[in-house]
Each structure stands twice: as structure tokens, then as C-alpha cells.
Amino acid sequence: MTLLALSGVTAAYGASPALFGVDLTVGAGEVVGLMGRNGMGKSTTVKTICRMLPAQGTLTFAGHDLSRLPSHRAARLGIGLVPEGRRCFRDLTVAENLTAAARRGPWDMAAVAALFPRLGERRGQRAGSLSGGEQQMLAIGRALMTNPRLLILDEATEGLAPIVRQEIWRAITRLKQDGGLAILLIDKSLRELSQVCDRACMLERGRTVWQGPMDSLTPEITARYVGV
Amino acid sequence: MSRERAFNLAALALLVAVPAWAQLTGETFTITLATRAVIFALAATGLNIALGLGGLVSLGHAVFFGIGGYAMGILAFHAQSYTPLTDWPVTIPGTKLMPVIWLVAILVSALAALLIGLLALRTTGVYFIMITLAFGQMFYYFAISWPAYGGEDGMAIYVRNGFPGLNTLIPIQFYGLCLAWLLVVLWFNARLARSRFGLALNAARQAPQRVETVGLDPVRLKLVALVISGAVTGLAGALFADLNRFVSPTMFSWQLSGEIMVFVIIGGVGRLFGPVAGACLFVALEHLLGGITAYWHVWLGVLLLFIVLFGRGGLVGIFAGRGAVHD
Numbered sequence: 001m002t003l004l005a006l007s008g009v010t011a012a013y014g015a016s017p018a019l020f021g022v023d024l025t026v027g028a029g030e031v032v033g034l035m036g037r038n039g040m041g042k043s044t045t046v047k048t049i050c051r052m053l054p055a056q057g058t059l060t061f062a063g064h065d066l067s068r069l070p071s072h073r074a075a076r077l078g079i080g081l082v083p084e085g086r087r088c089f090r091d092l093t094v095a096e097n098l099t100a101a102a103r104r105g106p107w108d109m110a111a112v113a114a115l116f117p118r119l120g121e122r123r124g125q126r127a128g129s130l131s132g133g134e135q136q137m138l139a140i141g142r143a144l145m146t147n148p149r150l151l152i153l154d155e156a157t158e159g160l161a162p163i164v165r166q167e168i169w170r171a172i173t174r175l176k177q178d179g180g181l182a183i184l185l186i187d188k189s190l191r192e193l194s195q196v197c198d199r200a201c202m203l204e205r206g207r208t209v210w211q212g213p214m215d216s217l218t219p220e221i222t223a224r225y226v227g228v
Numbered sequence: 229m230s231r232e233r234a235f236n237l238a239a240l241a242l243l244v245a246v247p248a249w250a251q252l253t254g255e256t257f258t259i260t261l262a263t264r265a266v267i268f269a270l271a272a273t274g275l276n277i278a279l280g281l282g283g284l285v286s287l288g289h290a291v292f293f294g295i296g297g298y299a300m301g302i303l304a305f306h307a308q309s310y311t312p313l314t315d316w317p318v319t320i321p322g323t324k325l326m327p328v329i330w331l332v333a334i335l336v337s338a339l340a341a342l343l344i345g346l347l348a349l350r351t352t353g354v355y356f357i358m359i360t361l362a363f364g365q366m367f368y369y370f371a372i373s374w375p376a377y378g379g380e381d382g383m384a385i386y387v388r389n390g391f392p393g394l395n396t397l398i399p400i401q402f403y404g405l406c407l408a409w410l411l412v413v414l415w416f417n418a419r420l421a422r423s424r425f426g427l428a429l430n431a432a433r434q435a436p437q438r439v440e441t442v443g444l445d446p447v448r449l450k451l452v453a454l455v456i457s458g459a460v461t462g463l464a465g466a467l468f469a470d471l472n473r474f475v476s477p478t479m480f481s482w483q484l485s486g487e488i489m490v491f492v493i494i495g496g497v498g499r500l501f502g503p504v505a506g507a508c509l510f511v512a513l514e515h516l517l518g519g520i521t522a523y524w525h526v527w528l529g530v531l532l533l534f535i536v537l538f539g540r541g542g543l544v545g546i547f548a549g550r551g552a553v554h555d
Contacts, residue, residue: 052437070440070445071440072443072444072446075440080442087435089431089438091430092431096427099427100424100442100444101442101443103443142442143441145442146442146443
């Protein structure tokens with residue numbers, strides 16, 4: 001079943017067009033990698049899905065038309081975002097960050113602490129005083145506390161130490177193994193993406209140029225559109 | 229025990245001890261001063277919900293203070309003149325009962341806050357400040373041009389309203405009522421700040437767009453905060469009118485809005501006992517320096533300047549450390 005569907009999506013930052021025709025589908029329980037070089041429109045696509053940027057074209061989520069919804073209504077439909085740059089609520093503690101976002105469902109404080117034991121240990125610590133890796137875990141935990149049907153991770157491992165990156169990838173793999181949660185991943189680590197993703201979508205200059213199963217992604221395609 | 233908790237307990241002890249000492253020594257004027265401080269603290273605690281938790285810089289909180297005052301004034305005026313508020317569609321009489329007056333003051337202030345918030349929260353920053361200021365001026369001039377209730381001269385209430393089982397004309401008993409309300413609202417405020425709503429509101433103050441991505445509507449959160457804040461400030465206005473047995477358009481003035489904000493800033497924005505500390509210091513300075521010079525506000529200005537430049541956590545922050553306080 002298709003959960004998220006984008007067709008012919010265009011968007012602009014003021015007078016500057018950024019997306020010229022993005023097509024993307026994510027099925028229930030599917031893990032999709034959104035790939036492309038820097039500046040090709042990956043994060044802009046995420047902003048249009050989360051309704052942080054107005055867009056034209058067809059955007060549906062679980063049968064609902066996203067194009068007229070404000071950001072918080074889109075999130076309530078079940079879209080959980082881990083934004084680029086973590087962006088935790090710095091003045092709140094770990095527990096308060098999670099509580100503020102909590103909605104009814106299987107993901108609660110205990111489930112998040114089981115996924116990231118470090119967050120459980122630092123429940124009372126202010127988010128602003130956490131390390132970068134811990135803040136990233138908190139950002140993922142906060143998105144999970146909304147009990148989403150689709151989790152979007154925008155550069156979730158960027159700028160982190162290798163050991164922390166491994167921990168984040170382990171958590172993403174576990175989320176996939178648990179099933180039920182669709183994941184849209186943006187990341188530069190092709191190796192990890194290829195291990196965890198079912199499908200990939202390539203963006204080039206604000207357009208979808210390739211979509212398909214991960215195992216059909218050839219070195220030629222990645223060399224052409226990702227540059228590796 | 230944290231230093232802030234120690235500060236709060238010390239402030240609480242003073243709020244009990246000073247009037248008790250004044251009662252024992254027959255210093256009834258001190259009790260009246262303490263009552264004034266407690267009522268101002270209540271109004272500022274109301275603003276602290278909007279400003280400290282929600283980041284709403286309202287320069288129109290005197291609107292709610294004035295509405296509370298006029299709710300008391302109008303109900304008591306009709307009761308003392310034996311005329312109904314209205315005869316149609318049903319006869320609504322006035323009242324001299326404080327609980328009824330408080331309820332009306334709270335409800336009408338909350339409604340006003342809701343309507344003002346629906347318009348004002350379409351804007352942010354300096355525009356929000358200007359809209360709240362504009363509403364304050366609108367209500368001020370409306371009160372001036374309302375001759376039925378005293379117009380510019382205001383309206384005197386001959387006898388303080390009553391509370392079952394108490395003689396509210398005895399200063400210490402009226403003080404007890406005001407202190408009880410302050411404690412209830414402080415307790416509520418503490419619970420609110422730790423609730424999911426309070427945390428979400430705090431998060432919305434820090435980053436509205438990020439809050440939206442977790443499914444929360446920052447405008448709605450702030451609107452609810454403004455309604456609660458307005459209701460509390462309205463209650464303070466009703467008590468203030470009962471303290472003075474007088475209401476006038478100055479209860480709506482922008483100067484009063486500014487003073488309520490000064491209480492919060494001097495005491496500590498977002499600190500539970502910040503408004504209490506700020507209001508008590510203000511009333512103390514007004515009394516002590518006001519007896520020496522009519523220009524005592526100069527010294528208040530110097531203090532405000534010092535706190536804004538060097539102690540942004542306010543009095544509570546200076547004593548207890550900056551902590552999680554915000555600007």
C-alpha cells in the first residue's frame with residue numbers, strides 16, 4: 001500500500017525555484033533512500049512533504065491531500081521528521097523534549113530509552129548540554145514519540161563520530177526489522193543506505209531522475225547522480 | 229534544596245510573616261501595602277504564563293486587569309444601587325459576593341483574551357506588542373467614554389464586597405484571601421509548566437516551526453496560554469478594585485501594562501516566584517522612596533537598567549543562578 005506519493009511536485013524559495021518535478025512513493029513499512037548530490041533538492045523535498053514550504057503538484061499521505069494542510073496537521077497524520085541539524089528544544093531536558101512531542105501509540109519514553117539507552121541515562125539533562133550524537137538520538141526519539149507511520153531522517157548521521165554513526169544506523173536497522181514503520185532516509189553514506197533501504201529515489205537539479213529497487217541501483221547510476 | 233527553591237520558600241515566609249507582624253503591632257497600613265504587593269504579584273504571575281512560558285510580550289495586560297476591575301465595579305455598583313444589570317431577556321441583578329465577582333472577572337477576562345489572542349496571534353514580535361498595546365488603548369478610551377460607569381472619573385464602591393465566613397473589611401482577612409489566590413495560582417503555574425501543555429508551550433517559544441513538525445500548533449498553544457494568563461490577571465484586577473473600592477480607566481492604562489511587565493522582568497521572566505519578588509520590590513520602593521521624592525521612578529529605572537544589563541534572570545536569577553531562564 002502506498003503511504004506517501006509525490007507527483008510532479010514543484011516548489012520555490014520566494015522567487016527562486018528549487019524543485020521542478022519530484023516524483024516519489026513510499027509504501028507502508030518500506031525504507032526508501034532519497035539520494036542526490038548536495039543542492040539537488042533532497043531537503044527541499046522533505047520540507048514540502050512536512051508542509052514547511054508551499055508546493056504545487058500532487059502530495060498525498062495515506063490518502064490525504066497534503067497540499068492544503070499546515071505543518072502540524074501533516075505531522076498529526078503520521079509524518080515524523082528528524083530535521084537536518086538535530087534542532088532539539090535546548091532549554092528542555094531529554095524527558096521534557098520527549099514528553100512535549102508524545103502522542104498515543106507504541107512509542108513511549110521506555111521504548112525510546114530501549115532504542116537509545118543513553119537517552120534513558122540522561123533523562124534529566126538539558127538537551128542543549130548533550131553531545132551532538134546524543135542530540136541526534138534525542139531528535140530521532142522525539143520524532144518516534146509522535147508515533148508516526150512515516151519517519152523522515154534528513155542527514156541523521158551528518159557530522160557525527162563514526163561510533164555514534166554506527167549506533168544511529170543500528171537503530172535505523174532495528175526500526176526496519178521491527179516492521180510497520182515506513183522510513184525515508186537522506187544520507188551521504190551509500191554503503192549504509194544500500195544495506196538498509198528497499199528502494200532508492202535519485203534527484204538531480206530538483207527533478208526525480210531515477211526510482212527503483214535498491215538492488216537495481218548500478219554503480220553507473222550512483223556515479224552519475226551521486227558522484228561515488 | 230536548590231537555591232531557587234530556598235528563595236521561593238524565603239519569599240513565601242516573608243509573605244506570611246510581614247503581615248502577621250503588622251497585625252500583631254497594629255500596623256494596618258503595612259497589611260494594605262502587602263495586599264497591594266500580593267495582588268500585583270498575582271497580575272504579574274498571570275503575565276508570566278504568557279511571557280515566561282509562551283514568550284508573548286504583551287503590552288496590553290492592563291486590559292484584563294481593567295476588565296476584572298470593572299467586572300467587580302459594575303456588579304457591585306448595581307448591587308449597591310439596587311438596579312439590575314439588565315432586565316432583558318432575564319433580570320440579572322448585581323452582587324456583592326466576591327466568589328461570584330471573581331467568577332465573572334475570570335470568565336470575561338478569559339473571553340477578552342481569547343478574542344484579542346485570535347487577532348493578535350496572527351502577528352509576532354514587535355507587531356504583537358503593538359496590537360496588544362492598541363487593544364489596551366481601545367479599552368482605556370472606551371472606559372473613559374462610558375458615563376454609565378463613571379467615565380473618566382471612575383466609580384467608587386462604598387463597602388468592600390463580602391466573602392462567606394469572613395469580614396473582608398478587616399485588612400488581614402482580605403490579605404489572607406488575596407494570598408490564598410496567589411498561592412493557588414502559583415501552584416497551578418508550577419503544575420502547568422511541568423505539564424505536557426507547558427512543555428509544548430515552552431518548546432513553541434523556543435522554536436515554533438520545530439514544534440509544528442511534531443504535530444503541535446504553536447498558535448493554539450499560545451492562545452490557550454494567553455487565555456489562562458488573561459483570566460489570572462482579570463482576577464487580580466477584581467481583587468485590586470476591591471482593595472481600593474474604586475475602579476477607573478487607569479486600570480486599563482498602558483502604564484499599568486508596563487508596570488506589570490516590569491514586575492516580571494525585575495523578578496525574573498519564567499521564574500515561578502519572579503513576579504512575586506518583582507511586585508514586592510516595586511511596592512516597597514514605591515513606599516520607601518515615594519516618601520522621599522516624587523521622582524522615585526528614576527531609581528526604579530536604574531534598577532531595571534541594572535537587571536536588564538547584568539542580571540537577566542531578575543532577582544531570582546541573581547540569587548539562584550541563571551539556570552534555564554530566557555530573555
